[in-house]
Each structure stands twice: as structure tokens, then as C-alpha cells.
Amino acid sequence: MIQQLLRYLLLPFTLLYGFVVWLRNRLYDAGFMSSVSFDIPVIAVGNLSVGGTGKTPHIEYLIRLLQYEYKVATMSRGYKRKTRGFLLADAASNAVKIGDEPMQYYLKFPELVVSVAEDRMTGIPSLLMRRPEVELVLLDDAYQHRSVKAGLNILITDFSRPFYADYILPYGRLRESRTAYQRADIIVVSKCPQQLSTIDAEHMRSRINPWPHQKVFFSTIQYGAAYHFFEHTAADFSGKNVLLIAGIARPEPLVAHLGQVAQKVHLLAYPDHHFFTERNFEEIKDTVKNWDQDCVIVTTEKDATRLHLRPELLRSIPVPIVVLPIEVRILLGQQNEFDALVKHFVLEQHEEFLAE
Secondary structure (H helix, E strand, O other): OHHHHHHHHOHHHHHHHHHHHHHHHHHHHHOOOOOEOOOOOEEEEEOOEOOOOOHHHHHHHHHHHHOOOOOEEEEEOOOOOOOOOOEEOOOOOOHHHHOHHHHHHHHHOOOOEEEEOOOHHHHHHHHHHHOOOOOEEEEEOOOOOOOEOOOEEEEEEEOOEOHHHOOEOOOOOEOOOHHHHHHOOEEEEEOOOOOOOHHHHHHHHHHHOOOOOOEEEEEEEEEOOOEEOOOOOEOOOOOOEEEEEEOOOOOHHHHHHHHHHOOEEEEEEOOOOOOOOHHHHHHHHHHHHHHOOOOEEEEEHHHHHHHOOOHHHHHOOOOOEEEEOEEEEEOOOOHHHHHHHHHHHHHHHHHHHHHO
16 A cells, blocks of 8 residues: 555656657658667667566577677666776676676677677777677667667567556556657567467467557577586486575576475575675575585576676685575577567668678
8 A cells, every 4th residue: 555655656766757759750750859770780689667577598599590690799878887987898808897687698608709888889899899790789688779779689578577567667567658669660578478478478479469561479588508617517406405696687487497396495685786795695605504415505697697706705615505596598480480470670780781
């Protein structure tokens, strides 16, 4: 009751924020604010809501799909990094310098060019000047970054929190109005149940109400092979007690998955993109001591990039530490269609670039 009352008190701020965003979009639509396009293919992946829709595994899906045919680069703003401006990831990079998600890309994909820049309009030329061999740019979390006109816009929306049932900040979780979905070329409903029925999918599709130029797909999270944090060897925690260390937007699906394979699961939750402090490491050790000294610590790949900043403190924890990767899978037999749609765009624009 109190929470609902507080939300209603936020309505004036929602109206003001919504008007500002609406005006900005109209200025872009009318050409008063300019958007820059590039000759090479640019794919923007983003969402309408704040956090937790699963952009990172979808970016990784696109990397796997395209990296063997093209020289691929990613560009993120590097959320919560302690640096500014354009940077290329290199051997000296860490989550503090470039952000946890770009660092995750850098560690997982050796051939990938990873970059960060708050301003993508100037960041892409800086990237191409330093790495002219780049043939394709994936923009991470750039749906609202309209100063760059991406050739393909992919909008991610959470199955449990679809944009069409949400509201603008701060009353709801949307960064801009629901109608902004119309700018997307592809809409992916993420984090769907693995056994999503065609009836449920068609119901959501009808609620989304895609325009003729838009395609709607459905994806689910699947978990990869777990590995030990330091040794990167295969790990198995099935049937064991698990202490989950998670500084991500929505750890609930991961808790549910672990509950199916582990004996018991205890969650230590931290804010999304949280940089772990000495006090946090003491909390982790105390939890192990008081809960189960034979447990296994499990964390995500994104959290691992930030935990790795304090390896000496991590090694002082007296139980195994395991990293659990996540991937996405396109459901309802639509994977080939999704892949072909993305590849067709890239090939078409790449051929136009070479012909010029």
C-alpha cells in the first residue's frame, strides 16, 4: 500500500521525464538533432527498460554468429568504469578501466576488438582510426543513443517484464515511452521459459503488435559448463550446497536454476555492477564459516571480472570458487531465421561498403 502510494507521488516526475524524452525523440525524428550513419555495418542492441533484460548474452550470441566471417568490434559505454572517453581493451585492461561487461567480452573472445566510449558518435570514428580492419560494430546498450543511426536495431524485452506492460521512470522502469519500440527492426523477448508454448508466444506477439518491418523472436537462458575461477578447469557443484555471489540486476532466474541442481542455495546479493570491497570479502568468508564450510561458491562471469580485481582476497576464501557462464538460445525453431536475418543485413551493407 505504501509502495503504491509512493509510486503515485512520483507521477509528476514521470510526466516531466516523459515529456523531455518525447521532445528529444521528436527533435531527432524531425532532423533538428542529427544522427550519424557509417559505411560499415552497425548493429545496436538495447532495451526500453533499465537493466536486467539480458543484453550481454545476446551480444555474445551475435559475436559467435559473426566473428568467423568478419572482424567484429564491440562498443559499450563501460558502465561504472573509473575512466572517461574512448578506450580500447588490451592486456592491461580490467573492470575498473573499461567496465565489467566489456571486460567479459575481452576475456571470452580473443579475436574480438573491445572498445568503450560514452559518445558512440565520436567513439566509432576513433575505433576505426585505430583499428581500420574492423568490418562490423556491435553497439551495446545503445537503443537510446540516437546520435548514431544503426543499420540494425535489436530491442530486448524481458518475458516477465515486457515493455508493453510497463511505465516510464520513475513510476515504472522504462527509459522512454512504449511507442519507442517502433524504431526496432528485431524485437527479442528474452528469458522465456525453455518450454514456451506457441500459444503464449503468439499472445505476447499480439501484445507487442509489431509493425510490418519488424520481426519478433523469443529467447531463453541456458547455462554453460561451469569452471573453476582460477584454474579454468571443469567444475561440478551438483548435489552440493552453493553460496551464490551475485551483483547482477536480477539474480532470481539463476537462483532458480541452481536450486534444481544443488542441494541448497544461499544468495549473497549485491547491486548490479558492484565493485567488491574488503568488507564484502569478509562477509563472504563469514557466511561460509557460519553456513557451510564445505559449500561451493558460484558466481557469474560478469561478477568474476570484478572479483578478479582482488585476487589475494579471493584466494583467502577457503572453499572452491566456480564461475557459471550463461548463453541464449532462440526458441520455437526460429534460430535459423534469426541468424539469416542478421547475416543478410551484415552481408548486404558490407557489400555496399566494398562497392563504394
